[in-house]
Amino acid sequence: MTAVFASRLATATLALLAAGAQAAPEQAKPLPPRASVADVVKASKSADWRPLDPENTVYMDLPTGRVIMELAPAFAPATAANIRALVREKYFDGLFIIRSQDGFVVQWGDPDEENPKPFKAAKTVKEEFTVSIKAASKGGVFTRLKDGDVYAPQVGHVNGFPAARDPAKGETWLPHCYGMVGVARDNGFDSGNGSQLYVVTGHSPRHLDRNITVVGRIVQGMPLLSAQPRGTGAAGFYEKPEQRMPLQTVRLAADLPEAERSKFEVMRTDSATYQAVVEAQRNRGGPWTKVASGKIDLCNAPIPVREQR
Amino acid sequence: MTAVFASRLATATLALLAAGAQAAPEQAKPLPPRASVADVVKASKSADWRPLDPENTVYMDLPTGRVIMELAPAFAPATAANIRALVREKYFDGLFIIRSQDGFVVQWGDPDEENPKPFKAAKTVKEEFTVSIKAASKGGVFTRLKDGDVYAPQVGHVNGFPAARDPAKGETWLPHCYGMVGVARDNGFDSGNGSQLYVVTGHSPRHLDRNITVVGRIVQGMPLLSAQPRGTGAAGFYEKPEQRMPLQTVRLAADLPEAERSKFEVMRTDSATYQAVVEAQRNRGGPWTKVASGKIDLCNAPIPVREQR
Incomplete structure (x- = not known):
């Protein structure tokens, strides 16, 4: 029984993989893993925010x-x-x-x-x-x-x-x-x-x-x-x-x-970290993704906001 | 007192113009009126729908x-x-x-x-x-x-x-x-x-x-x-x-x-009427509009649906 929660639709990663939810046979070469938007935000520094x-x-x-x-x-x-x-x-x-x-x-x-x-x-x-x-x-x-x-x-x-x-x-x-x-x-x-x-x-x-x-x-x-x-x-x-x-x-x-x-605080959009956010959204990797879009539409570029640290 | 209802934001036209809500001085040449999406839908024929x-x-x-x-x-x-x-x-x-x-x-x-x-x-x-x-x-x-x-x-x-x-x-x-x-x-x-x-x-x-x-x-x-x-x-x-x-x-x-x-019923997207819908969304006219975008993004093209007649 495959639990189909589309958890990987989200920027947050959920550990909802069920037994049997392995890569399908046609997925011969999974894309290499890449940093997600959440990963980039997590690794950001104080100076990346205002x-x-x-x-x-x-x-x-x-x-x-x-x-x-x-x-x-x-x-x-x-x-x-x-x-x-x-x-x-x-x-x-x-x-x-x-x-x-x-x-x-x-x-x-x-x-x-x-x-x-x-x-x-x-x-x-x-x-x-x-x-x-x-x-x-x-x-x-x-x-x-x-x-x-x-x-x-x-x-x-x-x-x-x-x-x-x-x-x-x-x-x-x-x-x-x-x-x-x-x-x-x-x-x-x-x-x-x-x-x-x-x-x-x-x-x-x-x-x-x-x-x-x-x-x-x-x-x-x-x-x-x-x-x-x-x-x-x-x-x-x-x-x-x-x-x-x-x-x-x-x-x-x-x-x-x-x-x-x-x-x-909001991420500084002129930071290198924000460029990494954009890139993470443009090109997703890992086993879920079949095709990284390689593109981003203006209104699909997330602008991270978080509680001030 | 100007009632500011942004009624013209909508495809439906509301008659909420208040006294004083005339064209501003900078609006020297109002755009000529054009058929709106609602106008095109209203003028459509049965054959335009499935x-x-x-x-x-x-x-x-x-x-x-x-x-x-x-x-x-x-x-x-x-x-x-x-x-x-x-x-x-x-x-x-x-x-x-x-x-x-x-x-x-x-x-x-x-x-x-x-x-x-x-x-x-x-x-x-x-x-x-x-x-x-x-x-x-x-x-x-x-x-x-x-x-x-x-x-x-x-x-x-x-x-x-x-x-x-x-x-x-x-x-x-x-x-x-x-x-x-x-x-x-x-x-x-x-x-x-x-x-x-x-x-x-x-x-x-x-x-x-x-x-x-x-x-x-x-x-x-x-x-x-x-x-x-x-x-x-x-x-x-x-x-x-x-x-x-x-x-x-x-x-x-x-x-x-x-x-x-x-x-x-849904409008037939291969009809001339649907092309008029798209054009109405691409190029808006009339006194409210300052700049007709002249463009349309795929997901901004409305696909009309109505009760069957």
Whole structure:
């Protein structure tokens, strides 16, 4: 009896091999073992990690736990500033997750169109759908992935965020990868102010790139958002108030005493160790793998996050 | 006050424009309106659709509703046959969803490694990680997408399924797109028999392509799988039996009386209408869009399914 748990699908390795689950006859030459992503992370050094930036780290406390978002001000300085302002006036406290559209996004903000909750922060913020490569370079070094991309001339990472760019136009932008946070807007390009945000929860909708300001990434707690029941209204909006998950408090890490902060760190994407993570994902080895893909798509490159050591 | 609902993120169009949500000054020349995916679907004709094949349609009835999977025997004939055999001996009845790993897969089957539920169907099935292009062509015409792919030389669709291929090797395979169903296995390439299946619930893990037999697609009920709470064990396995969602009954459509069958149809991917769907997704127009991507990634090409008319 073969236990078929697809344990090797996961980055974590499970020891669930049952008797009889040997290599099949056609597997004449098993691939040589290679370091997995988990192996590379395990062997990393302290210098391969940076702490989350408290001025750009937002804690969203739901009844089910804490979600942590890191903002990327190098790619959206005005929008990140407005989100900080909204958080500091406690605008989000008591608002809700209002939408979950399967294979697409989960969105939070004010469900009340008729009598919206007022706020002092800016109502309009200039579009930051793309920024200049020169400006974004202040955020960190761009390390390029070599396997190409359907949507952008170049893709890679900057300071723990995925990034796309078009050198001919001198533009760069944050792509709509799983877990990335975008700024909902109306038709006006400046109508997204950060008071309604969404996170990608399905296959990365990259066709939205350069049409919306993408401002950051959920670095902890994705399951608390992604597993929300799907809304049955148009575009996945919840139809009944009781279906909405409340945002209890939303705070900037910098505004909390040290002792109340969550301590996480993200792998430095300009480190040699991160290049090894990418390579481990591009080329898997060992007896389970038949074909190492030898390629990696931007949104399939994991960006490790762990508790600070 | 601008209501920021990102309604135009969705394929469904919502009329949530608030006063003041006009085009911003920088939007000097709004893009001309274009047919959306929803518009194309609405204008389609009966001949643009085919019914689901009852011999290859599996109903998985959960306490929360019905999930419908369509098998693709042109790409995995032996595996599809074994899944039909397992369903017909009612093997899956009373088993469970046993795993939900965030951004990756949801898996179902027998949680009991020690005393597994016996079955009469084959315990091993030859690998169908790829099949010959010639063999798969019996399943339908391959219609190619023109924007390339990171992982495969060619990508497109066959008979309502996404498909990848390598003409130099004469091989084709079903890719790991969101909603596609794969056959969990152990190290042996023939150790996947269909008794444990998984569905992709995150960004498409295409590096698994050609390493696992992909056998079909969830065509209805994805939210019942994708929104399952994430498991807290290694690789997202549930740690407590009560966390597992039971599979009440799993049946082949062909084995149910006509009156008990769910009536859905899928758009014919070899139709001109489907090419219009793809084009609508590649190039969006109208006042919301700033930049039409002009590109489409295989797993971002929607394959419409609707109730049969």
